[in-house]
Amino acid sequence: MTADRPYDIVLFGATGFTGALTAEYLARNADPGTRWALAGRNQAKLAAVRDRLAELDPACADLPLLHADTTDAASIEEIAESARVVITTVGPYVKYGEPLVAACARAGTDYVDLTGEPTFVDRMYVKYHDAAVRSGARIVHACGFDSIPHDLGAYYTVKQLPEGVPLHVEGFLRVRGDASGGTLHSAVGIFGDTAGMIRAERERRQVEDRPAGRTVRISRRPAPKARIGGGWTLPLPTIDPQIVVRSAAALDRYGPDFSYGHYVAVKRFATAAGMAAGSGALLALATLPPTRSLLLRLRTPGDGPAEERRARNWFSVKFVGEGGGRRVVTEVAGGDPGYTETAKMLAESALCLAHDDLPETAGQVTTATAMGDALIDRLVKAGITFRVLDAG
Numbered sequence: 278m279t280a281d282r283p284y285d286i287v288l289f290g291a292t293g294f295t296g297a298l299t300a301e302y303l304a305r306n307a308d309p310g311t312r313w314a315l316a317g318r319n320q321a322k323l324a325a326v327r328d329r330l331a332e333l334d335p336a337c338a339d340l341p342l343l344h345a346d347t348t349d350a351a352s353i354e355e356i357a358e359s360a361r362v363v364i365t366t367v368g369p370y371v372k373y374g375e376p377l378v379a380a381c382a383r384a385g386t387d388y389v390d391l392t393g394e395p396t397f398v399d400r401m402y403v404k405y406h407d408a409a410v411r412s413g414a415r416i417v418h419a420c421g422f423d424s425i426p427h428d429l430g431a432y433y434t435v436k437q438l439p440e441g442v443p444l445h446v447e448g449f450l451r452v453r454g455d456a457s458g459g460t461l462h463s464a465v466g467i468f469g470d471t472a473g474m475i476r477a478e479r480e481r482r483q484v485e486d487r488p489a490g491r492t493v494r495i496s497r498r499p500a501p502k503a504r505i506g507g508g509w510t511l512p513l514p515t516i517d518p519q520i521v522v523r524s525a526a527a528l529d530r531y532g533p534d535f536s537y538g539h540y541v542a543v544k545r546f547a548t549a550a551g552m553a554a555g556s557g558a559l560l561a562l563a564t565l566p567p568t569r570s571l572l573l574r575l576r577t578p579g580d581g582p583a584e585e586r587r588a589r590n591w592f593s594v595k596f597v598g599e600g601g602g603r604r605v606v607t608e609v610a611g612g613d614p615g616y617t618e619t620a621k622m623l624a625e626s627a628l629c630l631a632h633d634d635l636p637e638t639a640g641q642v643t644t645a646t647a648m649g650d651a652l653i654d655r656l657v658k659a660g661i662t663f664r665v666l667d668a669g
Contacts, residue, residue, distance in 0.1 A: 279361040279385060279387075284313055284341070284361070285313060286360060287315075287356050288303065289363060292323060295391065295620055296366035299364065299366060301620070304334045304337050305334070306659070308628055314343050314360075315327060315342050316342075316345040320344065324342060343359070347374075354383075357380035357381045357386045358380075364623060365389075366390070366391055370392040374390065374397055375400075375401065378401045379408075382406075387416075387627075389418075391423070396470065396477045400477050406640045406641045415642055420627075421618075424520040426592065429609065429645055429649075434605060435525075442533070442600045443533060444535050444601075446538075447502065447596065449503075449505045450513060450540070450541045450593075451592070452541075452591070453589070453592075454613060455590065455615055491531075492535070493522045493526045494537075505542060505595050510543075520644075521539070527643070591611070592618070594608065605667065607664065607666060611661040621656075621660075625652065626652060
């Protein structure tokens with residue numbers, strides 16, 4: 278039984294930038310009585326993180342420090358077997374993430390990460406979903422800005438619409454933020470191996486069950502059906518719509534025929550054109566080894582902006598949902614998406630799995646499927662907005 282384990286939560290990767298923010302969030306906001314520990318390969322750096330946490334909460338001076346290294350299978354097995362929930366911020370996940378997923382799937386340990394890497398998520402499903410189902414582990418990827426606002430936002434929108442009818446939802450992202458070093462390295466990895474991404478997706482489709490008697494799909498429309506104010510929209514080729522439709526496949530509440538379109542919204546044509554050109558350039562540069570190496574040198578994983586800069590950042594995702602003769606507009610909004618709010622979402626996901634009364638799920642599951650309303654409640658209390666803007 279995982280309840281008998283010494284730790285409710287183990288945080289792996291606390292010496293990185295986002296990992297340290299996650300540790301600080303837990304130090305300030307963990308549910309009373311939460312037993313947690315820090316894990317990593319450099320004990321001196323972990324001790325320095327603990328010292329900073331003790332300045333926020335003197336009780337953190339006694340936080341256990343655990344050795345864990347992705348190249349040391351025994352150490353990874355040990356932290357998986359000692360915790361009820363493991364958080365990992367150690368990426369790129371396609372390079373470093375598999376040993377911990379495997380260990381948690383075997384040990385029946387719940388797992389959360391920040392990945393936005395489709396290849397990694399699909400490979401982990403193919404290799405470890407069945408083992409996690411057998412052990413009872415909940416493997417929940419994409420528990421940060423990728424993809425909680427979009428997954429839970431679509432879920433929240435669906436709940437405002439009639440049941441048992443075809444539904445179509447579109448999400449529109451507006452954002453001001455900074456890409457982290459980890460995000461850059463993950464993006465370069467994705468763009469540099471599109472063939473691998475396509476292959477992993479195909480292998481997943483061959484083994485993944487389809488919802489019986491229901492249809493779920495990503496809308497591939499280059500332009501959305503709905504309009505949200507002025508400006509321009511572009512399809513947003515991130516992992517988010519894949520996560521949304523997997524929630525839809527798992528939950529009957531999304532109706533007999535569900536589709537989801539995912540877009541970024543900007544005010545000026547020049548901005549839209551620049552984003553399109555930038556994505557094309559990144560794809561081209563990431564494909565060639567020499568230019569890929571140059572891209573990876575632009576920012577190191579673990580780097581991040583100062584608090585003053587993060588305080589100016591924000592995000593808003595508006596959703597338009599239609600079905601059964603009704604139309605609803607909702608919004609999920611918060612502060613700095615890439616760091617501050619991501620650390621908050623990751624920590625609250627782990628706390629939710631550790632402490633809340635949740636639906637019975639196991640295997641690779643989404644935030645909407647595993648946590649749904651309970652996680653929305655936690656995020657609202659933590660300052661992230663979920664609201665209905667218009668309903669008719």
